[in-house]
Amino acid sequence: MSSSPWWLHAVCYQVYVRSFADSDGDGVGDLAGITSRLPYLRDLGADALWITPFYTSPQRDHGYDVSNYYDVDPLFGTLADADELLARAHEHGLRVIIDLVPNHTSSEHPWFQAALAAGPGSPERERYLFRKGRVDADGVEHPPNNWMSRFQGPAWTRVPDDPAQADGPGEWYLHLFDSSQPDLNWRHPNVPEEFDRILRYWLDRGADGIRIDVAHGLFKEEGLPDQRLAPGESNDPGESLINQRPSHSPMWNQPEAHELYRRWHDLLASYDGDRMAIAEAWVKDPENLADFVRPDELQQAFNFHWLNAPWSAEAFRGVIEQTLAVVPAPTWVLGNHDVVRPVTRYGGGELGLRRWKAALLAMLALPGSAYIHQGEELGLPQAEVPEHLQQDPRAGVAGRGGRDGCRVPLPWSGSKPPYGFGPGDGQPWLPQPDEWADLSVEAQSGVEGSTLEFVRRALALRRDLLAGFDDDRDGEPGLHVEGTATELVIRRGPLVCHLNTDSSPVPGERREELLAGHEVLLCSGDEPGGADTATWLLAR
Structure with missing residues (x-):
């Protein structure tokens, strides 16, 4: 994409390190396993991979409780494995974003x-x-x-x-999270100084970017006052991370964070290669999100409003218009390791899969970068993990729900668990469903109409059609978004994306109008304009 920084329009693939690929047969994914599967990510069409924390940790919260930020947990390998992963990824043309956990440490730190x-x-x-x-x-x-x-x-x-x-x-x-994760005092000078050292340590080793965990929570209001609650408000966080937060939240979104992110912006800019940072910031609206994405602060922030939008063309259009109006470098994401997988969220079964494929096409048609959670390209649904096998520290907590179901290890090959996840024969750290044989990479590769081949085709078309088009957001007169309650049309350069979120196909005359003068490039359903279907069109 010519002079644009690599991250501005990248497709980034999230690797949940425990569940991607196991190299040693212990049932847990590791860094060497990721390295062995880099050709798969390259061929899929990813530009970068974001890897969840692999640092030394007691694993109470599966790596988000760090006891040593300068080493690799033996469960995942060694520093040599990390260096090998970074080197091989770069050879394959892939950038690597590592996960930084600065809000808290492990209680064993x-x-x-x-x-x-x-x-x-x-x-x-x-x-x-x-x-x-x-x-x-x-x-x-x-x-x-x-x-x-x-x-x-x-x-x-x-x-x-x-x-x-x-x-x-x-x-x-x-501890805003588990009791084994004490919050740091970011007003103490030792804390930012230490994280400057941590950042330089991994940037020196070749990391291309960082994902900042709980980026909106590092600073707390001075004096740590009680949370003031309006009538009807509750200070129990519940399961939702967004849109239900009380109006007064002294533990989130304090202004001092922006001085820190300006400091990190300068640190990243001191390295070559367009190093970047993306915030995990659960905020109420795109205006709040834009506060993190400024010319002298962070490069990106996850747009969870797209993820949380209901299945509705009108809702999608609202998120798009609000985001593009205020966020200079937008991102789009439909899932991650903390939320129910989109196939299940959109209704489950064939309905959920059809809707997810359509939402993916709409997402990939938009300017900015797209983040894909591992397994989405296979159409994986949320797995049901028996209660006695659940490992998420949130599992069983009323009102929150466990996250194990979106973290079950990937099926790579074979007809039964562990589906090629590792060299062993037993179930991995979380059990894989017996019905996943038809969803494996091997079962879908080269199969016309499979979800995997659909995603590969979409990413290839996106790169071919839109490379070089987005060098300057201000130079995008061709970007136009319109629609109704059930139809969304995105016109961007040579591409037209039509999304129908209705349970019925568009009328015949409307379909003829859409197809007139256009070539069908890709359709998520049986036919353009079909129920819960998105279509990519190219003007003849």
């Missing part, structure tokens, strides 16, 4: 262990958010404020066996 040992009032504790509890008139101790964890219960845990204080009970520490 040396900093937190030192904080526990040092006791209340120590400099070591200032790197985290330790506070005294609140004691009511009856002498009962309560957490320091009313904040709730994203996982379960209060966002505070009292330090076990804390050294006694002369003036009251021991301290509590803040």
Whole structure:
């Protein structure tokens, strides 16, 4: 795409490291497994891969609880494996985005262990958010404020066996997620200094970009005040990450984060190769999202409003228009390792698959970059994991739901588990459904009409048709979005994408109008204009 930075219009493939490919037969995916499958990603049409955390970790939250940011967890391999993966990916023309976890560390991180040992009032504790509890008139101790964890219960845990204080009970520490993930104090100078070192360490090794976990949550409101709730509001986070947050959220979206991201922007710019950062920021609207994507801050932020839109042409159009109006480098995403897979979310079975394929074509027709969660290209549905085999720390927590069903390892080949996931014969770390044999890479490769070949074709057409078209967003007079409650039309350069979200085909005369003077390039359903179908058209 000529002079544009590589990330501006890239197709990025998310690799959930535990579940992509297992090289050693222990049932868990690893870095060497990813390296062995890089030709698959290249041939699929990906431009980059985003890899979830592979650092040293107790794995309480499957790598999002980091105890050493400078090494690879033995479960996933070695530093040499990481270097090999980066080198081979670059040889295949693939960029690599690594996952940075800066909001919290593992409770086993040396900093937190030192904080526990040092006791209340120590400099070591200032790197985290330790506070005294609140004691009511009856002498009962309560957490320091009313904040709730994203996982379960209060966002505070009292330090076990804390050294006694002369003036009251021991301290509590803040954790917006699991109790094994204490939040860092980003107002302490040691914290940004340390993460500067971590960033340089991985950029020096060849990482092309970073995904910033919980990018909207690093700073908390000064004084850590109670969350003020309007009538009818609840401070229980529940299952939804967006659109249901109380109007006052002192733990999210504090203005100090932008100074940090300007600092990281300059750090990334000091390297060659258009290094980039993308924010995981669950915010209420595209205007809030745009706050993270500024010329001197982050390059991208995940557009979860597209993911959360209901199956509706009108809803999709609203997200598109609002996003393009304010976000300078948009992204589009339909799934990830934290949400129900889109095939299931869109209705399941053939209906859900048909709708996902149509939504994918609409997404790929838009300016900006597209992120695809591993297995989407196979049409994988959400898997049902038996309760006794669930491993997500959120599993079984009322109102939140476990995430294991979207993290089940990929089926590569064969007629029964582990479907070529690794060299062993047994089920991997999460069990694969018996009915996935027909969904494997081997079963779909080269098969006309398969979901995998459909995605390969779509990505190839996108690259061929739109390469060079998007060098400058201001130079896109051909971009036009229009529609009705059930039809969406995206005109972009030489491409026309028509999406019908109705359960019935468009009328015959409307179909003739669409096809007049156009060549059908790709259709997600049986015919252009069909029910729950998207079609790519090219003017003759």
